[in-house]
Amino acid sequence: MDAQGLAQLLSPTGWALLSALPPYDEARTMALSERLRHEGLDPALVAAALTQSRLRAKGHAKFGDFADGMLFTPAGLEQATRLTVAAQHARRYLSAGSTHVADLTCGIGADSMTFAGVGLRVLATDVDEITASVATVNLRHFPEAEVRHADGLDLDLAAEGVDAVYADPARRTSSGSRVFDPAAYSPPLDAVLAVRAQVPALGLKLGPGIPRAAVPADAEAQWVSVDGDVVEVGLWFGPLAPDGPGRSALVLHHGTSHVLRSTPEDDPHPPVGPVGAYLYEPDGAVIRAGLVGTVAHEVHGRLLDPTIAYVTSDTLHDLPTATAYRVLDTLPFGLKRLRTYLRGRDVGRITIKKRGTAVVPEQLRSQLDLRGTTEATIVLTRVGGTQQVLVVESV
Incomplete structure (x- = not known):
C-alpha cells in the first residue's frame, strides 16, 4: 500500500x-x-x-473481531503480535509499575494497542511512514497513545518521560525472506539492547529460533506458544523480569495461560531410561526454552534418549505444559512388523508422531496401506539408541 x-x-x-x-x-x-x-x-x-x-x-487469526476495524500492511500483519500474547506483554509492564512505554518499532500498532488498552501512556514510533500512518489509524480510539513517524532509537527517552521501552525488530528483508543474524535485524539487536543503559525496563520480542546462547545473561528469556504453535521469545530486563534472569516458557492454550520456569531442583541432565506407562510430549515453548528436564522432574520421569525431547514416567500427571499419552505397546521399528501389528488390530486410520528419526510420515502411511476400521497413534523415536515404535493413546 x-x-x-x-x-x-x-x-x-x-x-x-x-x-x-x-x-x-x-x-x-x-x-x-x-x-x-x-x-x-x-x-x-x-x-x-x-x-x-x-x-x-487474515488478521482475525491474531486479532479476532478487532481486525474488522483495523488497517494492515502485509509485512505489518505478518510480524504483528497476537492479541492474546500482546495482552501478556501489557500485564508485565503494568506489574512492573510502568506508566509511559516507548514502543520503538510499533509496526501496525498491535502491542501499543494493548499497552494503551490497560491505561499505559504510549509513545509509538516507526521508521516507515505508511506503517506509522496505519498505526495511527489503529490507535485512533486510544487518547493515551501518540504515534510518530521516527526512528525510535533517536528518541531522547528522558526528555519524553519514558520509564519503559518495548521493541520488536524487523526480521525479514524487503523481499520477505527471514533474517537470522541479529546484527541484520532492523534495528540491529545490539542497538536495541543498548537502550537498557538509559531505561532498565526493556522488553524485546524476537523470533523463537534465536539460540539460547545468544540470550544476554541479564535477561529473562520467555518462549511463548499459542495453542501449540511457538510464536516468539520475549527478552525482559530490569523490573520487567521480577524473578531475575533465566529461562521460562509461557503456554497459552484455549484461553488459559501457564508459565514453566527452571528451578534449582531441576536436573540439567535428567536420567535416561526405559519406556514407562506414560509418555509426555513437552510443549514446543518448553523445548525451545530447554526445560524438558523440568518436565521430567515434575512427572518423576526420565528421557527416552538423551537427545530426544520425549519424557516417560510410570505415573500419570496432569501437566498444562506437556501432552500425556498412555503407552499401550512398544516394538522395534520395522515396516513389515509394524504393518502386521496394525492390520492385526484392524487399524485403518493412523496418527504418526516422530522425533529423532528420518521416517517421512506420509510415505510410511502409504507403505503401511491400512484398511481397517479403528484408529491408532504411534510414536516413532529412539529409545536407548535404537529405533522404536510406541503405540499410544491420549489421556
Whole structure:
C-alpha cells in the first residue's frame, strides 16, 4: 500500500466502502471488483479496499473481531503480535509499575494497542511512514497513545518521560525472506539492547529460533506458544523480569495461560531410561526454552534418549505444559512388523508422531496401506539408541 492508496482508504468514500464490503471470499473477489468498478468507483480504490478486506480476514487469526476495524500492511500483519500474547506483554509492564512505554518499532500498532488498552501512556514510533500512518489509524480510539513517524532509537527517552521501552525488530528483508543474524535485524539487536543503559525496563520480542546462547545473561528469556504453535521469545530486563534472569516458557492454550520456569531442583541432565506407562510430549515453548528436564522432574520421569525431547514416567500427571499419552505397546521399528501389528488390530486410520528419526510420515502411511476400521497413534523415536515404535493413546 502506497501513500495514495492509504489516502483513498481514509477518505469518506474509501472508509465507507471498506466498512460496507461483505466478508472476504476469494472466489467472489473478481466479480465484486468488477461490480464496484461498474458502479463508478475508482479502480485503485477498489483494489486497495479489497486488499484490506483480505488482510482483515487474515488478521482475525491474531486479532479476532478487532481486525474488522483495523488497517494492515502485509509485512505489518505478518510480524504483528497476537492479541492474546500482546495482552501478556501489557500485564508485565503494568506489574512492573510502568506508566509511559516507548514502543520503538510499533509496526501496525498491535502491542501499543494493548499497552494503551490497560491505561499505559504510549509513545509509538516507526521508521516507515505508511506503517506509522496505519498505526495511527489503529490507535485512533486510544487518547493515551501518540504515534510518530521516527526512528525510535533517536528518541531522547528522558526528555519524553519514558520509564519503559518495548521493541520488536524487523526480521525479514524487503523481499520477505527471514533474517537470522541479529546484527541484520532492523534495528540491529545490539542497538536495541543498548537502550537498557538509559531505561532498565526493556522488553524485546524476537523470533523463537534465536539460540539460547545468544540470550544476554541479564535477561529473562520467555518462549511463548499459542495453542501449540511457538510464536516468539520475549527478552525482559530490569523490573520487567521480577524473578531475575533465566529461562521460562509461557503456554497459552484455549484461553488459559501457564508459565514453566527452571528451578534449582531441576536436573540439567535428567536420567535416561526405559519406556514407562506414560509418555509426555513437552510443549514446543518448553523445548525451545530447554526445560524438558523440568518436565521430567515434575512427572518423576526420565528421557527416552538423551537427545530426544520425549519424557516417560510410570505415573500419570496432569501437566498444562506437556501432552500425556498412555503407552499401550512398544516394538522395534520395522515396516513389515509394524504393518502386521496394525492390520492385526484392524487399524485403518493412523496418527504418526516422530522425533529423532528420518521416517517421512506420509510415505510410511502409504507403505503401511491400512484398511481397517479403528484408529491408532504411534510414536516413532529412539529409545536407548535404537529405533522404536510406541503405540499410544491420549489421556
